[in-house]
Amino acid sequence: MVAVMQKHYDLFLACAPGLEPLLHDEVLALRPVSAVAEPGGVAVRGGLDLLHRVHLELGLALRAQLTVDRSAATRLDHLATHAATLPWHAWLPVGANVTVRAHARGSRLYHTGAIAERVAAGIAVRLGPPRAGGSEQTVYARIVDDHCALSIDTGGEPLHRRGYRQATAKAPLREDLARAALIASGWDRKTPLVDPMCGSGTIAIEGAWLARGIPPGHLRRFAFMDGPLFDPERWRLARERALDKALPAAPPILASDRDAGAIAAANANAARAGVTADLDCACAALGHAPGLRRPPSPPGAVVTNPPWGRRLGGKQPLRPLYQSLGTRLKELPGRWRVGLVLADPDFARDVVPGLKSALMTDAGGTKIYLFAGTTRR
Numbered sequence: 205m206v207a208v209m210q211k212h213y214d215l216f217l218a219c220a221p222g223l224e225p226l227l228h229d230e231v232l233a234l235r236p237v238s239a240v241a242e243p244g245g246v247a248v249r250g251g252l253d254l255l256h257r258v259h260l261e262l263g264l265a266l267r268a269q270l271t272v273d274r275s276a277a278t279r280l281d282h283l284a285t286h287a288a289t290l291p292w293h294a295w296l297p298v299g300a301n302v303t304v305r306a307h308a309r310g311s312r313l314y315h316t317g318a319i320a321e322r323v324a325a326g327i328a329v330r331l332g333p334p335r336a337g338g339s340e341q342t343v344y345a346r347i348v349d350d351h352c353a354l355s356i357d358t359g360g361e362p363l364h365r366r367g368y369r370q371a372t373a374k375a376p377l378r379e380d381l382a383r384a385a386l387i388a389s390g391w392d393r394k395t396p397l398v399d400p401m402c403g404s405g406t407i408a409i410e411g412a413w414l415a416r417g418i419p420p421g422h423l424r425r426f427a428f429m430d431g432p433l434f435d436p437e438r439w440r441l442a443r444e445r446a447l448d449k450a451l452p453a454a455p456p457i458l459a460s461d462r463d464a465g466a467i468a469a470a471n472a473n474a475a476r477a478g479v480t481a482d483l484d485c486a487c488a489a490l491g492h493a494p495g496l497r498r499p500p501s502p503p504g505a506v507v508t509n510p511p512w513g514r515r516l517g518g519k520q521p522l523r524p525l526y527q528s529l530g531t532r533l534k535e536l537p538g539r540w541r542v543g544l545v546l547a548d549p550d551f552a553r554d555v556v557p558g559l560k561s562a563l564m565t566d567a568g569g570t571k572i573y574l575f576a577g578t579t580r581r
C-alpha cells in the first residue's frame with residue numbers, strides 16, 4: 205500500500221495527566237514542525253516520517269490521534285453527509301471495521317450514540333462495508349461548541365503496551381509511568397539504577413531502554429500499519445536507524461523483590477525486551493536487596509514503586525516497610541538520587557526527609573505521586 209502523501213499531519217498525543225511537559229520534551233527530540241503541550245497531551249504537526257516515528261520512539265504517550273477534519277456541526281443529518289465527503293480511503297484500510305467514539309460538550313448535538321452512528325454511516329459510504337476479519341480501527345468524533353473534530357486512533361492498543369510485559373506480578377506499574385518516574389527522578393541514565401521492590405521489572409526494563417536509547421515501539425504493531433498511511437520501508441529504516449543508535453549496554457541495573465513469582469516475571473519480561481544482560485534480578489527481601497546491601501559504584505539512583513496499601517491491603521501495616529527502606533537508603537555510601545512512586549505522599553517523609561513531589565498523575569483513577577530527591581550523605 206502506498207500512502208497518499210499529505211505535506212503535514214496533525215496529531216494529538218494523549219498522555220497521563222501531569223506528564224505533558226515530559227512528553228513535550230520527548231516529542232521535540234523528533235523535530236516536529238510544531239509541538240504544543242495542552243492539557244492531556246501534546247498537539248504535534250509534522251510529515252509522514254513524524255507520523256511513523258511518534259509510534260516508534262515515544263515512551264510517554266498513551267494514544268496517538270490523527271486529526272483529519274474540523275467542521276461546524278449543528279445537525280445530525282449533516283454529520284453523515286459531511287463524513288461521506290472525506291477521503292477516508294487515504295487514511296483507513298478498505299474493509300476496516302470502524303468503531304466511532306463520540307463525545308459532545310456545549311453543543312446542540314449531544315446524543316453521543318446518534319453522533320457516532322451518523323459519522324460511521326458517512327465513513328461507510330466512502331470506505332465500503334466492513335469485511336470479515338477487516339482491520340479494527342477507531343475514529344473519534346469530538347463535538348465542542350458546535351464544532352466537530354474527527355480523528356483516527358493511529359496507535360490502536362494504548363501506546364504504553366510495549367509488548368514485552370506479558371508476565372505481571374501484583375500491582376504492576378504502567379510502562380509510561382515507570383518511564384516518567386525514571387525521568388522525573390533525575391537519574392542520569394549513566395550511573396547504576398536500583399529497584400529493590402521491582403515486581404514484574406517495569407522500572408528496571410524501562411530504565412535499560414532509556415539508558416540505551418531503545419525505541420519503545422519497536423516490538424509491536426500499531427493500527428495505522430494496516431492502512432495506506434503506513435510505509436513499510438520508511439518504518440524499517442526508522443526502526444533500523446533507532447536500533448543502530450542504541451547503546452550496546454546499560455549501566456548496572458539491580459532489581460530485586462521478595463516474591464519469587466515476581467522475579468520470574470521480571471526475567472521473562474526482560475528477555476522479551478532484549479535487556480536480560482542489562483539487568484541483575486534477584487529474589488530478596490528489602491533488607492537483603494543486593495542493590496542496597498552491596499551497592500554498585502559510582503552512586504546512581506534508587507527508583508522504586510513500593511506497595512501502595514490501597515491495592516495491596518491497607519496503609520498502617522506498610523509504615524515499617526517504608527521506614528525500613530529509609531534506613532537502607534541512609535546507609536548507602538555517597539549521594540544517591542531517590543525516586544519513589546507513591547499513592548500516599550505521607551510515606552515520602554518516612555523514607556527520606558526532604559524529598560519533593562516531582563510529578564503528580566493518575567493511574568486508573570488512583571492519584572499517584574513521584575517524590576524525588578537525594579540521600580543525605
Ligand SMILES: C[S@@+](CC[C@H](N)C(=O)[O-])C[C@H]1O[C@@H](n2cnc3c(N)ncnc32)[C@H](O)[C@@H]1O
Binds near residue numbers: 510
Ligand atoms: C507495587 S509492586 C511493584 C510493581 C512493579 N513496579 C511492577 O511494575 O511490576 C510492589 C512490590 O513490592 C514487593 N515487596 C513488598 N514488600 C517487600 C519487601 N519487604 N521486600 C522486597 N519486596 C517487597 C512486592 O512483592 C511487590 O512486587
